[in-house]
Amino acid sequence: MRRSFVPILCLLALSLPALRVGAADAPAAYDAQIRPLLNTYCAKCHGPEKPKHGVNLSKFTDVASIHRDPKLWRTVLQQLNERAMPPENKPQPTDAERALLIDWIQHTLNNPDPTAFAKDPGRVTVRRLNRFEYNNTVRDLFDVGARPADAFPADGAGGGGFDNNADTLFIPPILMEQYLAAADAVLDETKDDKLLVAKPSAGLPARDAAKKVLSHWTFRCFRRPVADAELDRYLKLFDLAAARGDDFPAAVRLALKGVLVSPNFLFRIEQDKPGTEPWEVNDFEVASRLSYFLWSTMPDDELFEQAKAGKLHDPAVLEAQVRRMLKDSKSRALAESFGTQWLGVRDLLTTANPDPRRFPAFNAQLRYSMYDEAVTFVDSVFRDDAPLTTLLNANYVFVNDWLADHYGIKDRVGGGDGKGEVLRRVELKDGSRGGILGLGAVLTVTSYPLRTSPVLRGKWVLEQVLGAPPPPPPPDIPELPKDDAKKDGLSFRKQLELHRKSTQCASCHNRMDPLGFGLENYDPVGRWRTELAGEPVDASGVMTTGETFKGPAELKKVLLGRKDEFVRNLTEKMLAYALGRGLEYYDQPTVKEIDDALAKNDYKASTLVLEISKSYPFRYRRNATPTGDGGKKGEGTASVQGAAGHSSESGTDE
Numbered sequence: 001m002r003r004s005f006v007p008i009l010c011l012l013a014l015s016l017p018a019l020r021v022g023a024a025d026a027p028a029a030y031d032a033q034i035r036p037l038l039n040t041y042c043a044k045c046h047g048p049e050k051p052k053h054g055v056n057l058s059k060f061t062d063v064a065s066i067h068r069d070p071k072l073w074r075t076v077l078q079q080l081n082e083r084a085m086p087p088e089n090k091p092q093p094t095d096a097e098r099a100l101l102i103d104w105i106q107h108t109l110n111n112p113d114p115t116a117f118a119k120d121p122g123r124v125t126v127r128r129l130n131r132f133e134y135n136n137t138v139r140d141l142f143d144v145g146a147r148p149a150d151a152f153p154a155d156g157a158g159g160g161g162f163d164n165n166a167d168t169l170f171i172p173p174i175l176m177e178q179y180l181a182a183a184d185a186v187l188d189e190t191k192d193d194k195l196l197v198a199k200p201s202a203g204l205p206a207r208d209a210a211k212k213v214l215s216h217w218t219f220r221c222f223r224r225p226v227a228d229a230e231l232d233r234y235l236k237l238f239d240l241a242a243a244r245g246d247d248f249p250a251a252v253r254l255a256l257k258g259v260l261v262s263p264n265f266l267f268r269i270e271q272d273k274p275g276t277e278p279w280e281v282n283d284f285e286v287a288s289r290l291s292y293f294l295w296s297t298m299p300d301d302e303l304f305e306q307a308k309a310g311k312l313h314d315p316a317v318l319e320a321q322v323r324r325m326l327k328d329s330k331s332r333a334l335a336e337s338f339g340t341q342w343l344g345v346r347d348l349l350t351t352a353n354p355d356p357r358r359f360p361a362f363n364a365q366l367r368y369s370m371y372d373e374a375v376t377f378v379d380s381v382f383r384d385d386a387p388l389t390t391l392l393n394a395n396y397v398f399v400n401d402w403l404a405d406h407y408g409i410k411d412r413v414g415g416g417d418g419k420g421e422v423l424r425r426v427e428l429k430d431g432s433r434g435g436i437l438g439l440g441a442v443l444t445v446t447s448y449p450l451r452t453s454p455v456l457r458g459k460w461v462l463e464q465v466l467g468a469p470p471p472p473p474p475p476d477i478p479e480l481p482k483d484d485a486k487k488d489g490l491s492f493r494k495q496l497e498l499h500r501k502s503t504q505c506a507s508c509h510n511r512m513d514p515l516g517f518g519l520e521n522y523d524p525v526g527r528w529r530t531e532l533a534g535e536p537v538d539a540s541g542v543m544t545t546g547e548t549f550k551g552p553a554e555l556k557k558v559l560l561g562r563k564d565e566f567v568r569n570l571t572e573k574m575l576a577y578a579l580g581r582g583l584e585y586y587d588q589p590t591v592k593e594i595d596d597a598l599a600k601n602d603y604k605a606s607t608l609v610l611e612i613s614k615s616y617p618f619r620y621r622r623n624a625t626p627t628g629d630g631g632k633k634g635e636g637t638a639s640v641q642g643a644a645g646h647s648s649e650s651g652t653d654e
Contacts, residue, residue, distance in 0.1 A: 030063055034104050041086050041093050053471065067112050068585040077105045078468050082511060082544040112588040120586040121278050121620035127166035127268045127580050130155040132337055134182075134266075136297035136330075141220060144189045148182035160576025160583065162341050164292070167581065176261075183260035192249045195256065199248070206248055210238045213252050214259070222264040223298055224284040234258050268292065270621060278622040283307040286318075290613060293578045294325045296333035315614065322613050326606060332379045334609075338577045339378035342570075343464060345371060345441035354525050355449040361406065362444075362525045369403050369421065370440040370526070376423050377439065387603040388567060392465075393556050394434040398423040403440065407433060408528055431553025432528060436465070437519060438552060440526030447524035451484035451492065454516025461515040466562060467569025470508045486533050493517065493538055514541030518555035564595075567603060571595055578612050590615045 038057055046057045057076075060066050066073055079085035080102050086092060093101065129137060131149035138144060153172055158165025187195070198204065198212035214234050218226040234255045241251035259265060270285050281289070287299040287307040299307070303321065311317045325331055340346045348371050354362045376398045381390050397407070400421050404410045409426065428434050436442060446457040463469035484492040520539040523529045530537055540550040549555050559566065571594050576583050583591070594611040601607040612618055 029104060030066075030108075033100060037093060037097055037101055041091060041097075045086075045090075063108060063113070066108060067588065070109055070112075070585060070588050073105055073109055075468065077102065077109065080105070084511065084544060109588075110592060112592060118586070119278070119616065120584075121617040121622055122579065122581060122584060122587065123622050123624060124580050125166040126270075127164070128169040128171065128266055129268065130163050130169060132333070133164070133292060133296050136295070136333065138182075138186045138260075140297050140300070141217075142186060142190045142194060144186055146185050146189050148178075148185045152178055152182075157341070158582065160573060160581070162338070162577045162580075164296075164337070164577065164580050165582070179261045179266065180257075183257045186260065187253050187256060196249060196252065206242065207235070207238070209248070210252055210255065211235060214238070214255055217256060218259055218264075220298070220304075221259050222262075223268075223288045272623055276623065278620045280313070280620055283310050283312045286312040286619065289578075289618060290321065290325065293613070294322070294334055294609065295328070295330040296337050297330065313619075318613060319610055322610050323606065326382060326385075326609060331382065332375065334382060335375045335377075335379035338574060339375060340371070341577075342573050343374060343378075343436060343439070343442055344460065345374045345439070345445055347445045348374075348441045352445045353449055354444060354447070358450055359525050365402050365421070366406060366440075366525075369400055369423075370444065372423060373398050373403060374436075374439050374441040377436075380425070382605045382609070385604050385606045388570060388598070388605055388608065389560060389563060389603055390435070391570075392435045392437070392559055392566065393431070395429075395431075396425050396427050397433055397438070398425055400424070406440065406525075406527060409433070431556060432521070432551070435556060437461075437556060437559075438522070438526075443519065443522045443526035444524065448482060450482050450524070452516075452520060452522070452524050454493075454513050454520065455509070456516070457519050458512030458514070458516030461559070462512060465559060465569070466565045467572065468565070470512060484533055491533060491535060491538075493520075510544050514543055515555065517541045518549055518558075519552055521551055563603075567598055568595055571598070571608065574608060575612055575615070575617075579617055587617060590617055 042057050045052045046055045048056055048058050051057075055072065060069075076085075080098060083098075131152050131154075134149040134152070135147045138146065138148070153175060155163035156165075156168035156170070157163050158168035163169075195217075196213060197216045198209045200206040200209045204212075211231065214231055215226065218231060218234065237258045238251045238255040241254040242248075246254065263269065268288055270281060273279055284304075284307045287303040290312075291297060291299040291303060302324070303312075306312050306317060306321060312321070348367060352367075356362070377394070378391070380386070380398070381388070381394075397403075397409075399407060399409065400423050401410075402421070403423075404426075409428075432438070442460070443452075443457075446460045447453055448456075459470055486492075487495060518539055518541045520532070520537050521528055521530070539552070540548065541555070542548050543558065547558055547561075549558050568591065571591055572583055575587065575591065575594070594608065594615065597611045598604075598607050
């Protein structure tokens with residue numbers, strides 16, 4: 001909203017109490033006040049006949065239907081807040097009408113009525129261990145350094161954008177062959193003294209000893225107790241090997257190879273139950289859910305013991321275990337798996353390629369240092385139990401000698417102290433660096449080989465920080481220059497300003513570009529700069545709401561003013577990651593409960609993890625057919641960004 005609009009809204013908030021509705025009044029208010037406004041200002045473009053960008057608002061006939069598509073309505077809310085909709089050339093609601101729409105939609109989305117639809121924990125397809133989880137699991141099983149999954153086909157990213165999503169963890173035929181080779185690689189590295197927890201003796205026949213060995217390892221590999229009938233399947237492999245003349249260690253290894261290619265090891269299998277009502281998962285399943293959420297690996301001995309004792313359903317025990325796990329060094333996996341995917345910095349190791357002639361100092365050492373910096377920073381917020389807002393406004397960085405030189409802060413760490421590649425925490429006195437906006441990895445993956453991209457960086461802030469991604473660009477948008485040199489006497493910023501005068505580009509660029517320009521002091525590889533093409537860097541921005549800022553320090557303050565959006569987005573992202581599935585409309589009460597708990601606990605990082613671990617969908621499951629509502633997914637989610645217009649830079653060019 002423009003600056004002149006802010007005081008008006010403040011007055012409206014005080015003078016129009018009759019327009020504020022409670023949950024019980026929401027349906028009546030929708031029919032009497034909200035739908036008429038939507039019909040007046042939205043229906044012409046977003047009605048049933050040829051709805052623009054596939055967004056048809058007329059199908060939302062009641063509050064329950066709105067709850068089924070919260071993503072779309074959060075976009076509607078955002079467009080109203082930013083005065084991006086209706087378009088400038090269309091009839092506009094009055095300030096009072098806009099305030100009413102904003103107030104009602106925000107209240108409705110933030111207060112989902114749990115009685116509006118059946119309580120549903122959702123259902124996760126049987127989930128294969130992804131490559132990261134496989135490597136970590138065999139490491140913790142056998143104490144080996146082999147990483148055989150590095151050679152596996154890449155894992156896809158599903159709902160929520162994470163590679164632990166069950167619906168995208170397919171098994172191509174080549175992977176089955178690689179599982180056999182991986183089992184050999186792991187067992188070949190493992191010493192017999194480690195594998196053979198029992199050996200034949202005068203009082204212990206070879207088959208009985210093999211059963212003891214297999215009982216020990218199947219429990220750990222399958223992450224649950226294993227019945228004798230199931231164990232017999234692997235003993236048959238031992239029998240076959242022994243019958244052909246293999247000695248005891250070799251026969252046991254064959255049986256263990258069978259264990260390591262079993263679906264019970266390769267998949268996280270949870271038992272179904274008859275009926276349609278959801279049920280609480282058992283203690284061993286809770287242990288695995290916790291360990292793969294926080295550690296990306298199997299449960300440790302302590303979790304197994306708590307599961308055996310049936311204590312993981314005790315809230316006090318569960319909280320104690322979560323806090324213990326967060327302090328364990330293995331919790332770095334949360335930052336390395338969730339954090340790097342949330343921030344999009346995995347691309348730094350694969351597709352990000354700054355031009356080597358323009359940036360000769362960007363070498364492999366720097367690339368991997370930036371990646372480690374991002375992981376270590378996110379890990380520090382959770383390990384220190386800092387407020388989640390620290391992710392935005394941290395007053396420290398993690399640098400080694402290479403990064404310190406690159407960022408120009410060598411004098412702050414003592415310079416040439418011989419620590420080399422070791423990352424260490426360095427406190428900062430200004431806001432020019434620190435937090436996710438100043439990470440070299442983020443800044444590099446949101447740039448082109450020869451220049452920065454305010455559009456890509458602005459899109460990244462909208463999507464990864466605020467959870468408000470712009471839609472994909474329309475076809476046939478003219479490309480901008482590949483470098484940041486002047487053209488016809490115009491700076492790159494001026495060229496982009498001309499570019500976004502197009503009506504099909506303006507709505508999204510007006511949202512994205514100011515955010516990206518706030519980061520223009522960082523060059524394409526994350527170094528601080530004050531000049532660009534012979535002129536001072538212009539890192540100023542004006543939001544569609546009228547807020548102004550200059551440079552990353554002031555941009556952070558703007559984003560902190562939208563803390564609720566940031567926290568909600570982070571909650572939704574981490575909940576989707578923890579559940580291994582995309583979120584649905586029936587998850588919104590859970591998101592609200594978590595956000596409410598965060599607000600009451602100073603937004604501490606541990607609160608986010610604890611509340612997810614205690615949440616209904618994390619502790620319950622159901623069969624394929626849900627209760628109530630027929631399992632209907634949110635309506636229109638594929639086009640939830642359509643009302644915003646189009647962005648004209650989406651990973652390739654503007």
